[in-house]
Ligand SMILES: NC(=O)C1=CN([C@@H]2O[C@H](COP(=O)(O)OP(=O)(O)OC[C@H]3O[C@@H](n4cnc5c(N)ncnc54)[C@H](OP(=O)(O)O)[C@@H]3O)[C@@H](O)[C@H]2O)[C@@H](O)CC1
């Protein structure tokens with residue numbers, strides 16, 4: 001099952017639909033218990049709960065209520081808990097009573113040496129940046145203190161993931177029932193996200209009502225990487241054609257083609273003036289300078305380093321004029337920005353893979369804070385699939401379904417990494433995957449390849465490419481294991 005990320009309104013609908021659980025305060029008690037358990041586990045991991053020190057920053061709403069009930073529970077486990085009430089007259093009254101009854105202290109400031117600080121400033125109801133008092137408290141937290149956000153790091157927009165300045169940067173975020181959009185869109189700000197079951201599963205709403213975009217991510221089990229069947233030959237697995245690079249810039253051609261060769265077995269064709277360089281590096285590739293001689297493919301990738309002259313424009317027009325799946329990147333996007341009619345309304349599968357700058361060129365406006373709305377908007381307007389690159393990759397299809405992938409690190413922010421991504425995604429398109437799945441699976445494996453190749457050190461795109469095979473292996477061995485585990489026993 002894909003992992004879903006809901007808007008604040010969708011979460012509130014689910015909470016309301018739970019009826020008595022909400023009005024009776026049961027949801028809050030469950031949420032707070034979850035927060036306390038996560039913090040206790042963190043303390044136990046580093047020496048135990050007894051005598052440790054936790055600070056709680058409490059806002060005016062229910063997010064503060066969660067934090068106060070959690071604080072009370074920690075007090076009962078022998079933790080010293082101090083709270084700052086940002087709006088003392090509006091603090092959650094039952095939560096505050098429970099906190100005080102359990103021995104929690106309130107004051108104007110927190111002790112200097114804290115093991116954990118809890119952000120109970122705002123959650124779903126938050127707007128804009130941290131206000132002055134909370135900002136001062138979090139600015140003074142030392143690097144040894146673990147920052148735990150209740151529901152969301154305060155200062156981060158629940159729906160767009162916009163990180164206001166200042167905002168809390170959490171090591172751990174504890175959320176309830178279902179993930180919120182910000183948990184993916186602002187993943188680096190949230191740290192590790194722990195989902196606590198508060199009994200909402202039966203009342204979670206359908207998302208995407210009224211055509212609004214939905215956001216989800218593929219679970220590892222859904223990365224169904226193409227593997228050859230016993231009857232497959234080099235043609236039946238889907239042949240991908242790469243049109244990239246030039247005499248002057250052969251690197252893009254070599255990287256994109258190498259990624260396609262590595263991503264799937266079968267066959268890769270290449271068209272372009274860097275054909276000799278490509279074959280010198282990848283002798284298994286069938287390469288030619290002329291599109292007319294290319295031979296049959298099941299999907300095209302074109303754009304990286306191919307230039308934007310008349311010849312490139314003519315090639316782009318020819319390829320988009322076929323009924324084959326096409327991935328357009330880099331220079332192809334520049335040409336499309338000049339003439340959107342090339343792709344607008346194209347009925348065959350079309351995947352555009354811009355970075356933020358190329359996206360701005362395509363739309364004519366800078367990418368704002370709401371990346372999700374922007375990418376879904378362009379996909380719907382042109383009836384194509386759009387993959388917006390970045391630390392969080394977003395892949396939107398024309399119907400508003402968006403898949404996101406957090407790369408987990410930014411080592412892949414390096415020249416040529418985009419060429420590698422286009423080769424991987426193109427190979428998946430040729431293997432018959434939809435543009436949305438091809439884009440999202442490619443982004444996942446690309447990120448994992450960067451992680452494996454880097455191991456904490458800088459990498460170039462060639463090193464990233466070398467991490468691709470071990471990254472793919474993690475997914476193919478997983479699905480092979482699943483097949484074995486679920487096979488009926490032979491009796
Ligand atoms: N519903 C449920 O059953 C469950 C809900 N749960 C929990 O409730 C949370 C939602 O609670 P909520 O609706 O009370 O909103 P919440 O996020 O606490 O903040 C609203 C207050 O903050 C203020 N404020 C706004 N922006 C601000 C800023 N930048 N800086 C400072 N203050 C700011 C604003 O007041 P203002 O000062 O603007 O008048 C307003 O009073 C949810 O995230 C989850 O944790 C769980 O217990 C599970 C069950």
Ligand SMILES: [K+]
Nearest residue numbers: 119122150152
């Ligand atoms: K919070």
